[in-house]
Amino acid sequence: MATAVIMPRQGNTVESCVVSKWHKKKGDKVNVGDILFTYETDKATFDEESKVEGVLLETYFEEGDDVPCLLNMCVIGEEGEDISGFTLDGAQESKPESQENKDTKTVEDSKPERKKEPIKANDSESLKISPRAKSLADKTGVDVLYAEPTGPNNRVIERDVQKLAKDGTKVTSAAKSGYVEGASYNATGIGGRVTVDDLSKQVQPEHMLAKTEEGFVEYTEEKLTNIRKVIARTMHSSISEMAQLTMNSTFDATGILNYRAMVKANAERLGLANITINDIVVYAAAKTLLSHKDLNAHFANDVMKRFNTVHMGVAIDTPRGLMVPTVFNADMKSLNDISLQVKELAAKSKSGSISPDLLSGGTFTITNLGNLGVESFTPVINPPQTAILGVCGLTTRVKEVNGQLKAYQAMGLSLTIDHRVVDGAPAARFLQELCSNLENFEMMLAK
Amino acid sequence: MKYDLIVIGGGPAGYLASERAAAKGLNVLLFEKRNLGGVCLNEGCVPSKALLYSAKIYDYTKHSEQYGIKVTESSIDQQVVIKRKNKVVKTLVTGVKAALKHHNVTVVEKTAKIEKKSSEGYVVSADNEKYLANRLLICAGSVPIMPPIPGLHEGYEKGFVLTNREVLDLTEIPENLVIVGGGVIGLEMASYYNSVGSTVTVVEMLDKIGGPIDDEISELLRKEYEKKGVIFNLGSKVTSFTENSVIFEKDGKSYEILADKTLVSIGRRPATKDLGLENIGVETDKRGAIITDSFGRTNVAEVYAAGDINGISMLAHTAYREAEVCVNNMTGKKDIMRYNAIPSVIYTNPEVASVGETEATAKQKNMNFESVKLSMKFSGRYVAENEGGNGICKVLREKDTNRLIGVSLIGNYASELIYGAAMMIETQMTVEDIKELVFPHPTVCEIIREALFAF
Numbered sequence: 062m063a064t065a066v067i068m069p070r071q072g073n074t075v076e077s078c079v080v081s082k083w084h085k086k087k088g089d090k091v092n093v094g095d096i097l098f099t100y101e102t103d104k105a106t107f108d109e110e111s112k113v114e115g116v117l118l119e120t121y122f123e124e125g126d127d128v129p130c131l132l133n134m135c136v137i138g139e140e141g142e143d144i145s146g147f148t149l150d151g152a153q154e155s156k157p158e159s160q161e162n163k164d165t166k167t168v169e170d171s172k173p174e175r176k177k178e179p180i181k182a183n184d185s186e187s188l189k190i191s192p193r194a195k196s197l198a199d200k201t202g203v204d205v206l207y208a209e210p211t212g213p214n215n216r217v218i219e220r221d222v223q224k225l226a227k228d229g230t231k232v233t234s235a236a237k238s239g240y241v242e243g244a245s246y247n248a249t250g251i252g253g254r255v256t257v258d259d260l261s262k263q264v265q266p267e268h269m270l271a272k273t274e275e276g277f278v279e280y281t282e283e284k285l286t287n288i289r290k291v292i293a294r295t296m297h298s299s300i301s302e303m304a305q306l307t308m309n310s311t312f313d314a315t316g317i318l319n320y321r322a323m324v325k326a327n328a329e330r331l332g333l334a335n336i337t338i339n340d341i342v343v344y345a346a347a348k349t350l351l352s353h354k355d356l357n358a359h360f361a362n363d364v365m366k367r368f369n370t371v372h373m374g375v376a377i378d379t380p381r382g383l384m385v386p387t388v389f390n391a392d393m394k395s396l397n398d399i400s401l402q403v404k405e406l407a408a409k410s411k412s413g414s415i416s417p418d419l420l421s422g423g424t425f426t427i428t429n430l431g432n433l434g435v436e437s438f439t440p441v442i443n444p445p446q447t448a449i450l451g452v453c454g455l456t457t458r459v460k461e462v463n464g465q466l467k468a469y470q471a472m473g474l475s476l477t478i479d480h481r482v483v484d485g486a487p488a489a490r491f492l493q494e495l496c497s498n499l500e501n502f503e504m505m506l507a508k
Numbered sequence: 509m510k511y512d513l514i515v516i517g518g519g520p521a522g523y524l525a526s527e528r529a530a531a532k533g534l535n536v537l538l539f540e541k542r543n544l545g546g547v548c549l550n551e552g553c554v555p556s557k558a559l560l561y562s563a564k565i566y567d568y569t570k571h572s573e574q575y576g577i578k579v580t581e582s583s584i585d586q587q588v589v590i591k592r593k594n595k596v597v598k599t600l601v602t603g604v605k606a607a608l609k610h611h612n613v614t615v616v617e618k619t620a621k622i623e624k625k626s627s628e629g630y631v632v633s634a635d636n637e638k639y640l641a642n643r644l645l646i647c648a649g650s651v652p653i654m655p656p657i658p659g660l661h662e663g664y665e666k667g668f669v670l671t672n673r674e675v676l677d678l679t680e681i682p683e684n685l686v687i688v689g690g691g692v693i694g695l696e697m698a699s700y701y702n703s704v705g706s707t708v709t710v711v712e713m714l715d716k717i718g719g720p721i722d723d724e725i726s727e728l729l730r731k732e733y734e735k736k737g738v739i740f741n742l743g744s745k746v747t748s749f750t751e752n753s754v755i756f757e758k759d760g761k762s763y764e765i766l767a768d769k770t771l772v773s774i775g776r777r778p779a780t781k782d783l784g785l786e787n788i789g790v791e792t793d794k795r796g797a798i799i800t801d802s803f804g805r806t807n808v809a810e811v812y813a814a815g816d817i818n819g820i821s822m823l824a825h826t827a828y829r830e831a832e833v834c835v836n837n838m839t840g841k842k843d844i845m846r847y848n849a850i851p852s853v854i855y856t857n858p859e860v861a862s863v864g865e866t867e868a869t870a871k872q873k874n875m876n877f878e879s880v881k882l883s884m885k886f887s888g889r890y891v892a893e894n895e896g897g898n899g900i901c902k903v904l905r906e907k908d909t910n911r912l913i914g915v916s917l918i919g920n921y922a923s924e925l926i927y928g929a930a931m932m933i934e935t936q937m938t939v940e941d942i943k944e945l946v947f948p949h950p951t952v953c954e955i956i957r958e959a960l961f962a963f
Contacts, residue, residue, distance in 0.1 A: 234911070234935070235936035239909075249802070249846065250846075250934075250936065254936075257936055
């Protein structure tokens with residue numbers, strides 16, 4: 062009896078996942094535990110293992126397809142087995158519109174169509190053009206789709222149309238559709254125009270040829286993963302929409318360094334986790350934030366949502382890119398609990414097995430570049446949060462104690478705030494209190 | 509004295525290249541062993557047009573009644589026709605000479621031979637005199653193919669067998685003319701001698717006339733001439749010439765046709781013999797044609813070739829363009845020879861003209877195309893001027909790019925309008941583009957526009 066494998070639902074908020082790789086092809090033998098395919102949500106990547114043994118009889122989606130959760134991905138069974146009873150939506154609750162056609166629909170027909178878009182400098186729908194440029198183009202009759210945009214946001218401006226009108230499009234009418242702006246052709250047509258025949262003989266600039274001959278690859282091209290696309294979008298909107306202000310401060314880390322050394326020495330005996338400096342900062346920040354709720358907040362659509370508990374986002378560097386899992390209710394947790402939980406979240410993030418539900422819901426974020434020797438930086442806020450704390454490295458500083466110069470280990474903190482809703486002084490007060498708490502960490506623990 | 513350029517051959521390629529190069533400041537020496545203007549001007553394109561025009565006027569007098577004109581008597585005076593032809597040729601040759609003189613081209617009317625490449629440059633000799641130049645342009649043209657058929661050479665010696673040269677100078681109209689080879693030259697001469705009263709028989713090896721022209725047009729043309737009394741023997745191979753007849757084989761049987769004169773026009777071959785090409789190592793192919801690249805360059809540095817000698821197209825207008833490509837590249841202007849939009853014309857009555865692909869060549873090239881055939885009667889002027897005319901126009905469109913790739917038509921004025929189609933093809937205009945053009949009305953060329961709207 063053949064078995065269908067569905068696209069799993071990862072977390073309650075995930076509607077669909079992208080197939081990033083098929084590890085088995087149609088016709089391959091499959092054993093229990095073999096990885097069938099890899100798929101990704103906005104935030105994480107997962108491997109789907111086979112739970113049955115047999116032959117991969119049919120696959121319904123290709124790499125790159127965005128597949129709604131719970132749809133059939135493939136069918137595993139014995140060779141030659143009839144799988145006509147399976148359709149890709151067999152495991153899905155039947156939708157009214159698909160019900161009538163369900164019987165007649167073949168697997169091939171119901172594959173989502175994938176459009177191939179022609180490569181062109183501009184296309185008429187997405188073309189951005191200034192009114193002056195448009196007016197000049199209308200007057201001179203040049204085809205603005207072939208203008209090279211040099212204005213802001215890839216906008217075609219007047220000078221681009223002037224250039225196009227002057228140079229002309231050196232391509233014959235018939236060759237236009239296949240012509241790629243900026244590509245190098247060996248033009249053989251009248252007046253040096255690129256002809257239809259030339260299109261298939263695109264040439265590489267000479268300075269590149271020498272290298273390619275030795276097998277040198279000029280560059281590699283890779284489509285962004287879903288995770289990376291989301292990071293890109295989030296980071297850009299964060300910077301473009303907020304008024305971000307970063308302030309830097311340092312504190313005497315002698316106290317927490319001593320404390321950490323003490324915990325480490327007794328960890329085994331007391332059953333404590335390997336508590337790191339970062340855990341200590343997370344702990345201290347969580348405790349400090351509740352008296353500075355403007356920084357433990359979400360701001361969106363002119364509404365400030367101040368949280369009475371701290372869900373601490375912790376930025377983790379993973380092979381797939383930056384991930385920010387959340388330590389929920391961090392303000393109520395012990396230092397040991399925080400340490401254990403951060404370690405677990407980091408491990409899951411790195412292996413890609415983290416539930417997407419744990420990757421959202423943060424009210425404040427801590428990011429740490431200290432172990433990479435960074436002395437100060439400008440962290441970018443994870444919207445709709447209103448602040449992010451960057452933890453920097455240790456530097457040796459000197460201070461005067463009782464008329465004597467004394468060297469000590471100083472640690473930097475970089476706090477970025479959304480200045481639209483958080484003023485500088487209150488933010489500085491939070492930073493000051495946090496530094497004070499970290500300098501007197503044992504006192505804080507006693508609270 | 510050292511020249512910048514020595515041009516060997518004063519036909520269309522040679523005289524034009526000399527003019528163009530001299531205009532660009534080069535010091536040019538031109539060798540011509542026979543007549544300036546070459547075959548085209550002296551014994552080809554131009555004199556045949558003079559003859560054919562006389563025939564056309566004569567035809568008008570004979571067929572004027574259906575247009576409401578009564579001509580009671582008309583006759584042709586072959587001697588006057590030839591005299592007028594000679595005058596036309598003389599006028600044009602004089603023009604060429606004047607143009608060369610105007611550009612300070614040194615003309616030496618002698619047979620030239622390439623001797624060697626010295627440290628000074630290329631050495632060319634003529635009548636034991638040596639000439640030196642930095643560059644060579646070889647455009648020595650072509651000669652008629654005279655295959656080793658029994659009786660052919662003897663017949664040629666005795667004046668029974670003619671080539672394009674002699675056939676244009678016949679002062680008496682032969683009663684029976686056999687034409688071996690139904691290509692452009694053969695058909696134009698068949699047309700002329702048919703008009704002026706000869707009984708013309710065409711013997712062609714292929715099963716169609718007109719060489720590479722569209723199959724349907726070829727058939728229409730043949731039927732048109734069959735109506736006028738020309739006899740066609742297709743798929744026929746000449747086996748020998750006697751003193752007064754031509755013997756050929758068709759479907760395994762042997763036939764003999766009595767003739768007063770025989771024109772042999774089965775093709776031309778590049779005239780590369782005795783040029784001394786081997787002295788500087790210029791590469792030729794197995795037909796003897798000089799191998800050139802798309803810039804007109806041979807395998808030897810600074811040695812160019814243009815015209816029939818490269819065996820590619822063998823048309824005077826191709827030679828003009830090739831000559832210009834050579835001169836441009838010599839003088840540092842990059843220029844590329846393209847052969848995809850070279851028009852060709854047969855000056856029969858009706859005329860046949862074509863440019864670009866025919867259905868046969870497009871199929872052969874695996875092009876994704878469609879064609880439209882339209883009766884010439886869709887042109888108002890054609891109907892007004894051609895009683896009983898049944899010409900057609902064929903237009904080919906490449907589907908992938910929607911560009912025009914070929915036009916063929918049979919009907920008068922085809923020769924004058926085909927350049928328009930050539931421009932459309934050369935510039936790779938799309939059918940949509942061409943539909944936006946305005947054609948004068950009423951003209952025969954409107955047929956192209958009409959045909960395109962059928963796509």
